[in-house]
Structures are given as C-alpha cells and as structure tokens.
Amino acid sequence: xxxxxxxxxxAYVSDAPVNWCPALGTVLANEEVTSDGRSERGNYPVFKxxxxxxxxxxxxxxxxxxxxxxxxxxxxxxxxxxxxWIGRSTGAQVDFAALTSRGAASDHTPSExxxxxxxxxxxxxxxxxxxxxxxxxxLVDEIAPTSWPASTNxxxxxxxxxxxxxxxxxxxDAASRSEIERQxxxxxxTGVFTGAMALNxxxxxxxxxxxxxxxxxxxxxxxxxxxxxxxQRDFEFARTFGLxxxxxxxxxxxxxxxxxxxxxxxxGDGPVCGSANDSISLDGLSVxxxxxxISTWLEDRRLGHPTVTTKLRDWLFSRQRYxxxxxxxxxxxxxxxxxxxxxxxxxxxxxxEDYSPRTFAADDQVSMPEAPLARAEExxxxxxxxxDGPKAYRREVNTMPQWAGSCWYELRYxxxxxxxxxxxxxxxxxWMGPTPDRPSGGVDLYVGGVEHAVLHLLYARFWHKVLFDxxxxxxxxxxxxxxxxxxxxxxxxxxxxGVYRDALTIEERxxxxxxxGDLVTRELGKMGKSLRNAVAPDDLYESYGADxxxxxxxxxxxxxxxxxxxxxxxxxxxxxxxxxxxxLVDEDTGNLTVVDSEPDAGTARLLAxxxxxxxxxxxGLRFNTSIAKLIELNNHLTKLAAPVSRSVAESLVLMLAPxxxxxxxxxxxxxxxxxxxxxxxxxxxxxxxxxxxEVEIPVQIKGKVRARIMVAVDADSAAIEALALADPAVVAxxxxxxxxxxxxxxxxxVNIVL
RNA sequence: GCGGGAGUGGCGGAAUUGGCAGACGCGCAGGAUUCAGGUUCCUGUGUCCGAAAGGACGUGGGGGUUCAAGUCCCCCCUCCCGCACCA
Numbered sequence: 116x117x118x119x120x121x122x123x124x125x126a127y128v129s130d131a132p133v134n135w136c137p138a139l140g141t142v143l144a145n146e147e148v149t150s151d152g153r154s155e156r157g158n159y160p161v162f163k164x165x166x167x168x169x170x171x172x173x174x175x176x177x178x179x180x181x182x183x184x185x186x187x188x189x190x191x192x193x194x195x196x197x198x199x200w201i202g203r204s205t206g207a208q209v210d211f212a213a214l215t216s217r218g219a220a221s222d223h224t225p226s227e228x229x230x231x232x233x234x235x236x237x238x239x240x241x242x243x244x245x246x247x248x249x250x251x252x253x254l255v256d257e258i259a260p261t262s263w264p265a266s267t268n269x270x271x272x273x274x275x276x277x278x279x280x281x282x283x284x285x286x287x288d289a290a291s292r293s294e295i296e297r298q299x300x301x302x303x304x305t306g307v308f309t310g311a312m313a314l315n316x317x318x319x320x321x322x323x324x325x326x327x328x329x330x331x332x333x334x335x336x337x338x339x340x341x342x343x344x345x346x347q348r349d350f351e352f353a354r355t356f357g358l359x360x361x362x363x364x365x366x367x368x369x370x371x372x373x374x375x376x377x378x379x380x381x382x383g384d385g386p387v388c389g390s391a392n393d394s395i396s397l398d399g400l401s402v403x404x405x406x407x408x409i410s411t412w413l414e415d416r417r418l419g420h421p422t423v424t425t426k427l428r429d430w431l432f433s434r435q436r437y438x439x440x441x442x443x444x445x446x447x448x449x450x451x452x453x454x455x456x457x458x459x460x461x462x463x464x465x466x467x468e469d470y471s472p473r474t475f476a477a478d479d480q481v482s483m484p485e486a487p488l489a490r491a492e493e494x495x496x497x498x499x500x501x502x503d504g505p506k507a508y509r510r511e512v513n514t515m516p517q518w519a520g521s522c523w524y525e526l527r528y529x530x531x532x533x534x535x536x537x538x539x540x541x542x543x544x545x546w547m548g549p550t551p552d553r554p555s556g557g558v559d560l561y562v563g564g565v566e567h568a569v570l571h572l573l574y575a576r577f578w579h580k581v582l583f584d585x586x587x588x589x590x591x592x593x594x595x596x597x598x599x600x601x602x603x604x605x606x607x608x609x610x611x612x613g614v615y616r617d618a619l620t621i622e623e624r625x626x627x628x629x630x631x632g633d634l635v636t637r638e639l640g641k642m643g644k645s646l647r648n649a650v651a652p653d654d655l656y657e658s659y660g661a662d663x664x665x666x667x668x669x670x671x672x673x674x675x676x677x678x679x680x681x682x683x684x685x686x687x688x689x690x691x692x693x694x695x696x697x698x699l700v701d702e703d704t705g706n707l708t709v710v711d712s713e714p715d716a717g718t719a720r721l722l723a724x725x726x727x728x729x730x731x732x733x734x735g736l737r738f739n740t741s742i743a744k745l746i747e748l749n750n751h752l753t754k755l756a757a758p759v760s761r762s763v764a765e766s767l768v769l770m771l772a773p774x775x776x777x778x779x780x781x782x783x784x785x786x787x788x789x790x791x792x793x794x795x796x797x798x799x800x801x802x803x804x805x806x807x808x809e810v811e812i813p814v815q816i817k818g819k820v821r822a823r824i825m826v827a828v829d830a831d832s833a834a835i836e837a838l839a840l841a842d843p844a845v846v847a848x849x850x851x852x853x854x855x856x857x858x859x860x861x862x863x864x865v866n867i868v869l
Numbered sequence: 870g871c872g873g874g875a876g877u878g879g880c881g882g883a884a885u886u887g888g889c890a891g892a893c894g895c896g897c898a899g900g901a902u903u904c905a906g907g908u909u910c911c912u913g914u915g916u917c918c919g920a921a922a923g924g925a926c927g928u929g930g931g932g933g934u935u936c937a938a939g940u941c942c943c944c945c946c947u948c949c950c951g952c953a954c955c956a
Contacts, residue, residue, distance in 0.1 A: 150951095150952070150953070190873090190874095191873065191874085192872090192873045192874065192950080192951075193873095194873095195872055195873050195951080195952095196872085196873080196950095196951055196952075198872085199871085199872060199873095199951075199952055199953095200951095200952080202952090202955060204955075204956085206956080232956080233955095233956065234956060235955095235956065236956080247956090304954085327954095328954085329954045329956090330954085330955095330956075331954080331955070331956090333955090334955045334956075335955075335956065338956095339956045340956085341956085342956090346956070347870095347954090348954055348956075349956080351954090424955080424956090425955095426952095426955055565950080565951085568951080569951090569952095658908070659908075667894090670881090670882095670893080670894070671881065671882080671894095672881065672882055673882085676875090676882095677949090677950095678881070678882085679880090679881070681880075681881065681895070683880090683895065683896075684880085684881065684894065684895045684896090685895090686894095686895080686908060687893085687894040687895055688894075689908060690894090690908080690909090691893095691894085693908080693909080694910095731885090735885095739881095739882075739883085739893085739894095740882095740883070740884095740892085740893080742893075742894090743882095743883070743892060743893035743894080744892090744893085745893095746892095746893055746894080747892075747893070750893090753910095812889085813888090813889045815888090815889080815936085815937075817936085817937095818936070818937055820889055823889085855936090856936065857936090858888095858936050858937075860888060863888055863889095864888055864889070864937090866888080866936050866937060867936085868936050868937095
C-alpha cells in the first residue's frame with residue numbers, strides 16, 4: 116500500500132539518477148545545474164549518480180504553472196523562461212510491438228515487449244523507418260537478441276561481435292563523455308543497432324531499433340519513432356547509418372522529389388502523402404488534419420493516445436547540509452519512511468561539533484554523499500509512539516535546500532508572531548487575496564533579480580499552489596507583480612596574459628586603456644573581487660555620504676536595465692544635494708532661509724507639475740526621471756532671486772525623502788517639524804495649477820519648426836490657425852503663397868503644408 | 870536553432886497615446902569667486918557650413934505609411950540575456 120501511495124505523494128523517495136556534485140558534497144536540483152553540466156554555485160562539475168533522495172512532485176503542477184503565468188504581471192522574459200523550462204509539448208503516445216525474432220538467428224524468441232514513444236508528429240507515422248531508445252532505456256536489454264540478425268549492416272554494430280557487447284560498449288562510451296565533450300562533438304549522431312526490430316503499426320513493416328544518445332531518457336518515454344524525412348535529427352542519423360528516408364509530407368515545389376537528394380529534413384506543413392493502408396488514408400490532408408485522423412485510428416486500435424509531455428522534472432529536495440530544515444521523517448526498522456506525527460513537531464537541528472559538509476575532489480565521481488546530521492548518532496536514533504506503542508526509529512539525516520524557506524517566507528511575514536498557524540487565513544486574505552484587477556493575488560510588488568527565474572520563483576509558485584489546494588491560502592499565486600532590477604555593471608581590464616588589472620590603475624589615452632603603461636582590454640560585466648573592478652560603498656560614503664550613493668544609483672537609468680557604474684558621475688548628485696541645501700539654508704549662518712509667503716505663479720505651477728510627474732514616475736518605479744524632475748525644480752529655485760516659500764520647500768523635501776532619507780529628515784527637522792517625515796503623506800498636486808491658461812506651441816512649415824506662438828489652451832483650431840498664419844516669421848516664409856493644408860492639434864502644434 | 874531584450878550626442882540616459890529629438894547628470898569649453906584649492910558658482914555645449922543671422926543633416930542600415938516617425942509596417946545588420954539533440 117505504501118508503495119502505491121508513494122507513486123502519488125507530493126514528497127517521495129526516489130532512487131533515480133540525480134545530480135551529484137562532489138566538490139560541494141551535496142546533490143542538486145536540475146535547476147541548480149547549468150547547461151554545461153556544472154553547479155550554479157561555484158561552477159563545479161556535476162555527475163549523474165543513481166542515489167536515493169527525496170523528491171517533490173512539481174511535475175504534477177506543470178500545466179497550472181504554465182497556464183497561471185497568464186494571471187501574472189511579470190516581465191515577459193521571466194514568463195518565457197519558465198514556459199521554456201517547463202517545456203510543455205502536446206502530441207501522442209504511440210505503442211510499437213517489439214519483434215526480436217524477426218530476421219534473427221533461430222535461437223531467438225518473440226518478444227512481448229511494447230516500445231512506447233512520444234511524438235508531436237503522429238501524422239508522420241507512416242514515415243517512421245526506424246526507432247531509437249535512450250541508451251539507458253530499461254527495455255534495451257529485454258529486446259536485444261543474443262546475436263546479430265542475418266545480414267546486419269556492419270556500420271550498425273559498432274564493430275561488436277554481438278548486440279549486448281555493442282550496447283555495453285556504447286553505454287560505457289556515453290558515460291565517459293562529459294556534457295561539454297558531447298556538445299563539442301558538434302552533434303554528430305552516434306548510436307548502435309540493438310539487433311531488435313519493431314513493427315510500424317501503419318505500414319506493417321519491421322523497422323530496426325537503435326540506441327543513441329540523442330534520445331534522452333529524461334524526456335517523453337525515452338524512446339522515439341524516427342521519421343528522417345521530417346525531423347532534422349532523425350535525418351542526420353539516417354544519413355550516417357544509411358537508413359531509408361520516406362517522404363510522407365509534401366515539401367514546397369522547389370524541393371527535389373526524391374528525399375535522397377534533400378539537404379535537410381522538411382519539418383513544415385504540406386499535403387500528406389504515401390500514408391495509406393487498408394484501414395486509413397491520410398493522403399492529401401494537412402498536417403493538423405492528419406494528426407487528428409491518425410489519433411482516432413490509434414485510439415480505436417488501442418495503439419496510442421494523445422498526451423502532453425513536459426521537460427520539467429520532479430524537484431530533488433534533499434541536500435547533504437547541516438544548515439537546512441530537517442525532514443519530519445523517520446524510518447522504521449524495514450527502512451520505510453514515516454511522517455512524524457504533528458505532536459512531535461517541529462524537528463529541531465541537533466547541536467553538533469562539526470557542521471561542515473563532507474566535500475570531495477571536484478572530479479571524484481565515485482564518492483558518496485554524506486549528510487552532516489549522520490554524525491549526530493544520538494539524535495538520529497529516536498523512540499516514538501505512532502499509535503502502535505513505542506518503537507525505535509531512525510531519523511532522516513538529509514535536510515531541505517535553501518529554497519524551502521524562500522518558498523513561503525512572504526506568507527510568514529504577514530503574521531510572524533502567530534503561534535497557532537503559519538499565517539492566519541484572514542490575514543492572508545487581506546494582504547494576498549485575489550482581487551478583480553489581480554486575480555492571481557499574491558505580493559503586490561516583488562523586486563528581484565532574473566537569476567531566480569527558474570529557481571526560487573518556480574519553486575515558490577509550486578509551493579504556494581500546494582498550500583492553495585490544501586486551503587491554507589486564498590491566492591493561487593505568491594507574487595502578483597514582479598519587477599526585475601538590472602545589475603550594476605562595471606568595466607574590467609585584462610592585460611595581454613589575460614590577467615585582470617585593478618580598475619583604479621587604468622588610464623585612458625586616445626580611446627585605448629593602459630594599466631601601469633601596459634595596454635589592456637576593456638570589458639563590461641558584473642562587479643567582482645576577482646575581476647578587480649568592485650567599488651567599495653564605504654569609500655563613497657566617506658567622500659559623498661550614503662544619500663549621494665543612493666541617489667546616484669537611482670539616477671543612473673531605468674531600474675530594470677543593467678547599467679555601467681561610473682564613479683566619475685557620482686559627483687553630479689552630490690552637487691545637486693549641495694544646491695538643494697543652499698536653496699533652503701544659508702551656508703554661512705546655517706539658518707533656514709525659507710519664507711512663509713506664497714510662491715510666485717510660475718514656481719507654483721512648476722511645483723504642481725513636479726509633484727504630478729514625480730508621483731507617477733514613482734508609481735512606475737521610474738526613479739531616474741523622478742530625480743531629473745526634482746533637479747529641475749531645484750534648479751528653478753536656485754535661479755529665483757527670492758527666498759524659497761515654505762510650501763515649496765516642504766513639498767520638495769517630502770518628494771526627496773524616499774531617495775535621500777538622511778538629508779530629507781535633516782531638512783524636515785530644520786523646517787520645524789518634531790516628527791519624522793515618514794508619517795507625512797506624499798504631496799498632492801493642485802489640479803488647478805496643472806493646467807496653464809496659455810501654452811507656447813510650435814508652428815511647423817513642411818514639418819520644420821519655423822515659429823512659436825502663444826495660444827490659449829482652450830483655443831479652437833480656427834483661432835490657432837489664424838494666429839499661426841499671422842505670425843511675422845510665417846508670413847515672411849510663406850511669401851504670399853497660400854498653404855495647401857494646415858494641420859492644427861489644439862494646444863500642441865501647427866503644421867503648414869505647402 | 871528556439872525564446873526574450875536592446876541599438877538615440879564624447880559618456881550614462883530622457884522623450885504616456887505618432888506631434889518641438891537629446892530632459893537630467895557626467896565630461897568638455899569659457900567665465901566668476903577664492904591667498905590658494907575644488908567635492909564651489911554661472912554660462913555654453915548633437916554634427917557640419919557660417920563671423921553672425923541663419924541653413925543643412927541627424928535616433929544601427931535600407932525601404933514604406935503619414936501633414937508629421939526614435940515611436941507604426943516590411944527587409945537587413947549588430948550586441949546582450951536565457952534555453953538548447955526536448956522527439
């Protein structure tokens with residue numbers, strides 16, 4: 116019963132191949148391994164090892180994890196990365212009968228085996244001329260005969276005397292090559308014949324079954340039907356091994372009629388051809404129609420059915436670390452995992468002498484993971500009463516990955532002192548509940564880096580959906596709006612030997628860069644100690660103060676863009692803060708110069724426009740343009756002969772507070788306030804001041820600005836046209852000629868067409 | 870190959886819906902203040918022609934739509950990021 120349940124449990128023990136990183140001394144999730152087979156953290160080699168580890172059944176949520184992206188206000192790039200990672204593709208599973216006896220030596224017996232394949236192109240079933248299994252596919256040993264069938268192509272055997280030695284040699288060879296080596300081989304197709312044949316259910320012909328590493332055990336069923344005419348990989352394999360290429364979809368007219376003369380496979384649409392037998396004909400149908408027709412045919416004969424496959428794999432959830440949440444799991448004397456009853460929770464980490472992970476040489480493939488908690492012998496052994504009397508159990512010694520905590524911290528933050536539940540349902544609904552304009556619910560704004568796209572952000576969504584299904588949260592998604600801030604980049608400099616030179620030593624001459632006289636090459640990338648281009652915040656605090664640094668970083672450009680650091684530019688924001696101070700404070704006496712009288716009309720209007728603009732820029736996280744508007748306002752104030760009005764000064768300080776909190780608080784106190792400005796609302800723009808009575812608009816002749824006129828904001832087109840045509844500069848340029856057409860955009864501009 | 874994003878002065882970057890390209894800052898130039906210094910102040914600063922007035926050109930390249938294009942459409946180039954033998 117436990118075994119059956121384990122097939123469906125959210126958390127389960129698996130002994131499938133996992134990612135083992137000897138240098139880190141722990142196993143890793145697929146998401147933590149880079150495409151070249153190294154650890155995301157530390158960039159160490161990672162090896163596939165068959166180990167018993169805890170898994171989370173995230174694949175059960177694949178569909179919803181893709182579909183619910185629609186609900187989210189997230190950057191397209193992140194959504195695309197998640198879709199791509201989950202990798203849903205719809206197609207069909209098709210069953211092929213294995214025929215080990217066909218054409219084989221007389222000591223072979225017919226196989227009962229069925230080879231199931233996943234295909235997105237069931238319409239091309241008639242063109243399947245061979246099959247390929249992943250090298251580690253469990254059926255391989257079952258279907259392979261003991262000797263080569265008569266007249267086996269010598270190119271298919273890998274030079275081996277019999278199928279089992281060919282298979283063994285191919286597997287050994289595949290295992291010895293790293294991901295990087297395989298990629299470096301330029302994807303030349305390799306493989307060997309298994310000696311077995313299979314029956315193409317549509318044509319009734321026997322087709323050879325190969326193993327090849329271009330078919331992955333981890334995707335689909337780990338087996339494919341190969342249609343070389345219409346799949347590029349199969350095409351290349353067929354060319355290498357001299358396999359037949361049968362056309363079943365008509366390519367465009369400029370393609371050679373005979374597939375033997377094709378340069379590539381034809382993967383596009385076209386009328387299906389050569390696809391008929393006694394009970395079905397697909398000929399003449401489009402690809403889509405043929406898919407539908409063959410699916411029905413397969414289902415009627417119980418040979419296949421439509422299905423969906425994803426690239427996403429279950430989440431490897433155990434780590435060999437001390438610092439992680441211990442599993443609430445014990446094993447009985449039979450080694451069966453049992454959940455600890457709630458009354459015994461939480462399981463706390465034991466105090467141990469040595470917390471450090473057991474690590475190995477980076478390339479030590481045969482090393483075995485060792486959990487630090489396994490050193491806590493006393494803690495491991497525990498006596499519990501599971502309802503059948505006290506018994507001895509052994510604790511699980513693996514711990515959860517760092518992601519476990521980040522999957523729900525945002526929920527705990529809502530109600531951090533609650534001792535009864537992790538979050539009160541009412542509290543959760545208040546902060547995170549779905550609303551008509553945000554059906555996903557979740558955190559209002561989550562600012563974070565792209566590096567979490569298919570790690571934290573995927574895991575947390577999965578975890579949240581589990582809690583949602585269990586009724587613990589009302590929101591289907593944890594983070595309603597996501598904003599990716601860019602990186603602060605910096606130039607790094609390498610000399611001829613490729614050694615990084617300290618960025619502080621660099622001099623520029625005639626567009627080239629030199630370090631102590633040596634020519635160096637400049638690159639733009641992240642800051643880092645090893646790149647010798649990091650900027651120490653302490654130095655900037657020392658020279659300019661924390662407010663200046665903060666203001667500079669916000670002013671550099673849009674928040675979501677990566678931007679190059681330029682120490683030289685920091686001074687601009689420092690100067691601004693000095694000018695700001697002097698607009699409100701007498702430098703010599705230190706006394707406030709602000710007056711209580713109302714500002715002049717121009718200043719009042721500029722203030723209103725600034726408040727309005729800064730407010731919307733802040734809402735859109737456009738801090739760079741907020742700052743520009745605040746500088747403009749201050750520049751205006753410094754040009755005034757008169758002292759600054761209190762109403763203007765206070766609004767300015769309040770608007771600056773989120774950007775330069777220290778200077779703002781200081782000025783706020785000097786303006787006579789006892790309480791922090793944190794509790795004062797953001798200024799409101801006077802709507803009456805946002806609309807001017809008159810505006811200056813350009814007058815264009817043939818699209819070029821030739822004059823400017825003042826017009827009332829509510830002036831109609833005719834009045835504006837008359838004003839424009841009466842302008843002396845326009846009269847002179849027209850020189851008596853009658854305009855062919857005059858376009859007037861009220862309160863915006865005039866364009867005269869000659 | 871697939872997916873995402875970006876190309877605007879010497880530099881970082883502005884420019885809601887097509888409507889004055891270059892806001893704001895750096896740098897640079899000239900000037901001011903100062904015994905001096907600059908982490909001070911003021912003025913100027915897209916490019917080219919011109920003493921000036923003014924004119925021409927100008928948002929990666931090429932076409933197009935429009936009275937009007939950085940913005941819309943078509944083709945192309947370059948760069949960055951993610952995934953990559955996913956059947």
